[in-house]
Amino acid sequence: MSRFRLYPTPTQHAALLEQCGHARYVWNLALEQWSMWTRDRAPTPGFTEQCRQLTEARAASDWLRVGSQTVQQQALRDFAQAVRNFYTGTHRRPTWRKAGVHEGFRIVGAQASRIVKLNRRWAKVLVPKVGWVRLRLSRAVPNSKSYRVTCDRGGRWHLAFAAVPPPIPAPGTGEVVGVDRGITVSAALSTGELLACPGLSETEHARLKRLQRQLARSRRCSNRHERVQAAIARLHARVADRRKHWVEETSTDLARRFDVIRVEDLRIPQMTRRPKPKLDPERPGNYRPNRRRAKAGLNRGILAHGWGLLVQRLEDKAPGRVERVKPAYTSQTCAVCQHCAPENRKSQAVFRCVACGHQANADVNAAINIAAGQAVSARRETPPGVSPKREPQLTTSA
Ligand SMILES: [Zn+2]
Numbered sequence: 001m002s003r004f005r006l007y008p009t010p011t012q013h014a015a016l017l018e019q020c021g022h023a024r025y026v027w028n029l030a031l032e033q034w035s036m037w038t039r040d041r042a043p044t045p046g047f048t049e050q051c052r053q054l055t056e057a058r059a060a061s062d063w064l065r066v067g068s069q070t071v072q073q074q075a076l077r078d079f080a081q082a083v084r085n086f087y088t089g090t091h092r093r094p095t096w097r098k099a100g101v102h103e104g105f106r107i108v109g110a111q112a113s114r115i116v117k118l119n120r121r122w123a124k125v126l127v128p129k130v131g132w133v134r135l136r137l138s139r140a141v142p143n144s145k146s147y148r149v150t151c152d153r154g155g156r157w158h159l160a161f162a163a164v165p166p167p168i169p170a171p172g173t174g175e176v177v178g179v180d181r182g183i184t185v186s187a188a189l190s191t192g193e194l195l196a197c198p199g200l201s202e203t204e205h206a207r208l209k210r211l212q213r214q215l216a217r218s219r220r221c222s223n224r225h226e227r228v229q230a231a232i233a234r235l236h237a238r239v240a241d242r243r244k245h246w247v248e249e250t251s252t253d254l255a256r257r258f259d260v261i262r263v264e265d266l267r268i269p270q271m272t273r274r275p276k277p278k279l280d281p282e283r284p285g286n287y288r289p290n291r292r293r294a295k296a297g298l299n300r301g302i303l304a305h306g307w308g309l310l311v312q313r314l315e316d317k318a319p320g321r322v323e324r325v326k327p328a329y330t331s332q333t334c335a336v337c338q339h340c341a342p343e344n345r346k347s348q349a350v351f352r353c354v355a356c357g358h359q360a361n362a363d364v365n366a367a368i369n370i371a372a373g374q375a376v377s378a379r380r381e382t383p384p385g386v387s388p389k390r391e392p393q394l395t396t397s398a
Pocket residue numbers: 334335336337338339353354355356357358
C-alpha cells in the first residue's frame with residue numbers, strides 16, 4: 001500500500017465528503033439487504049442484481065444521481081468482497097459504515113490513472129465529480145489500477161494505491177527467526193531482540209486523559225464537544241501513523257535479515273471477538289459477568305500492537321518465506337530441554353524451567369520455540385463458525 005496525503009480545497013472537501021456519504025449509503029443498503037436473509041427465503045441479490053437496483057435508485061433519487069456511478073458501484077463490489085471474505089473465514093461479518101468514522105470510496109479503471117505531476121513535490125489527481133485535487137508526492141507513484149480515497153478521524157485526506165510492495169530478496173544465509181507477539185513487548189525475536197511498537201508518550205497519554213475528561217463534561221453537539229473530539233481523533237491518528245511506520249520498518253528489516261520467518265498461527269479476529277453476553281438463570285433479566293471489560297482491555301492491547309498488520313506485511317515482503325507455527329505450549333515449553341509445564345512461566349515476563357533451571361525472558365523463550373516449530377497449513381479446511389448450509393449464498397453474493 002502506498003499512501004499519499006491529499007490537500008483538497010474547502011469546496012473539494014465538501015464534494016469528497018458527499019462521495020463518501022454515497023459510498024456509505026450504498027454499502028449500508030447492501031448490508032441491510034444481506035442481513036435480512038433467512039433460511040426459508042430466496043437468496044439475496046448478488047452483485048449484478050444490486051448494480052441493476054443501483055441504476056434504478058439513481059434514477060429515482062437526485063441526491064444519488066449527482067454522485068459518481070463508479071464510486072457507488074465500487075461500494076457494492078467492496079461489499080461483495082467483504083461477504084466473500086466472511087464466508088472463507090478470513091474476516092468477520094461486514095459491519096455498518098458510520099459517518100465520521102468510515103469515510104472513504106474507491107476509484108478503479110482508467111479513471112484511477114489520471115494523475116499529473118506538477119513539480120518535484122506536488123501532483124494533482126482527477127477525482128470523478130470532484131475535480132483536480134492536489135496531492136503531495138512523498139514517494140514514487142506506483143502503477144496501479146485502483147486507489148482509495150479516505151478521510152481519517154483527524155480530518156486528513158489520503159489517497160492509497162492498492163499495490164503490494166515488491167518482494168525483498170532473501171539474504172540466502174539459511175537463517176530462521178521466530179517471532180513471538182506478546183503483550184508486554186510488541187514482538188520478541190528468537191535472537192533475543194525485543195521490539196516495541198511505539199504508542200503514546202507519557203505527556204500525550206496525560207493529554208488524552210485530560211481531553212477525555214473534558215469530552216465527558218461538555219454538552220453533546222456543542223462547539224466545545226466537537227473541538228475536543230477532533231483533538232482526540234488527531235491523537236489517535238498519530239498513534240495509528242506511528243504503528244504503521246513501525247510495522248513497515250520491522251517487516252522490511254526481518255525480510256532482509258532472515259531467510260525464513262516463523263510466526264505464531266494466531267487468529268486475531270477470533271481472539272479479539274467480543275465475549276457473548278450470558279443470561280443469569282438466578283436473576284431473570286440480568287446478565288452474568290462475562291469479563292467483557294477485562295477482555296476489552298486485552299483487545300486494545302492486541303490491536304494496538306498491530307499484530308495482524310505485521311504478519312500481512314511480512315507475507316507481502318517475504319512471500320513464501322513466512323511460516324505459521326502452531327502456538328500451543330510455546331510459552332510453557334523450555335527452549336533448552338523441551339520440558340513443558342505451566343509452572344515454567346513464573347510471570348508475564350520471566351521464564352524459569354522447573355526441570356533444568358534455564359531462565360530467560362518469557363517472550364524470547366517462546367520465540368525460540370516458534371523458530372524450531374513445525375509449520376501448519378495457513379488456512380483451516382472448514383471456516384470457523386459457518387454452517388455449510390449457508391454455502392448457496394456465497395455463489396449468489398459473489
Ligand atoms: Zn529446561
